[in-house]
Amino acid sequence: MKIFINKLIPEVGMQLLARPDIDLLMPENPEISYDEWISYCQQCDAILNIGAYKIDAKFFDLCPSVKAVSLFSVGYDQVDLPEATRRGIPVSNTPDVLSKATSDISFMLMLMVSRLASFQTNQVRIGVRFKYFNPVANLGQELYGKTLGIFGLGRIGYEMAIKCQGAYDMPIIYHNRNRHPEMEEKLGAKYVSFEELLAQSDVLSIHANYSPEYHGLFNKDVFSQMKENAILVNTARGGFVNELDLDDALKAGEIWGAGLDVTDPEPMLPDNPLLKQERVCVLPHIGSATLEARRGMARIAAENIVAFVQGEKLKTCLNPEVYS
């Protein structure tokens, strides 16, 4: 079978794909345009896909030979899943193996913002000199006992909650599409409405799956309902946050600060006013960027391709109903 993989993945995955029944197609330059990507996909039976090009009705129309999609990510917002299901095409993702790494980044962003660390590092880099430390400047806030609000309590949100509880004894509240009684019990977490989440969180960490109807959910109106000392953390998807409204809310002192691993676009453009804010830390989408997580993702993504080639069900299939 002919399989298209658009970028090199860690060795463990490449080794799994090195089989006599797999003819692997990979571009020399990984930064291919949409049109180039389509023309590679058109030649293949399945794809192992890394990136954000839309896998939607247009894609399936243009690439009728593609019969399975193995994503190198846990997020699948780039895929029109109902459309794939309608066409009987299984789609898989890479859950769990990146939850610890990604929640580390949420936790780190929370701390970086609470202590203005990103801004301070830059001060040192650009050579700002202080003779003695200033007793009333550069003051952060401590997190002990503060309330963590999770928007989207799933695998990564849970890991973030565990860390915050263990490190700072933070009470946990959460808002989700549906309640998770088991996680509530383990964390002693309280389910709250979205409005209560905004009003009560000292740290509000976004971990929900993104879909376009939630574009810009965190906007002017939402920020005005949050606490003045609140820190917003987003490692989910940039589309959740209206960045200009966030900048205004920070300038108006409506919330304390924000830590963003994900932005819209990515990476954040250098003229974005948020980059001038002292209590903002921005990263270029590195949530799952550890050796361990990327190896795990490579293994799962490759195993899904091997399963397809062997006529089996994809192991971490997002739409298992295609098999019934």
Ligand SMILES: NC(=O)c1ccc[n+]([C@@H]2O[C@H](COP(=O)([O-])OP(=O)(O)OC[C@H]3O[C@@H](n4cnc5c(N)ncnc54)[C@H](O)[C@@H]3O)[C@@H](O)[C@H]2O)c1
């Ligand atoms: N920054 C990174 O590098 C990175 C790495 C991994 C995952 N992610 C993002 O994190 C997301 C979460 O991953 P996960 O493995 O924890 O997923 P998950 O499915 O285990 O958890 C997501 C939770 O959000 C809930 N949810 C979905 N939409 C919601 C909504 N509109 N309102 C309230 N709750 C909602 C779901 O019910 C679920 O409980 C992924 O979809 C991905 O976008 C980012």
Ligand SMILES: O=C(O)[C@H](O)CO
């Ligand atoms: O959804 C995911 O898995 C990330 O955004 C990429 O690591």
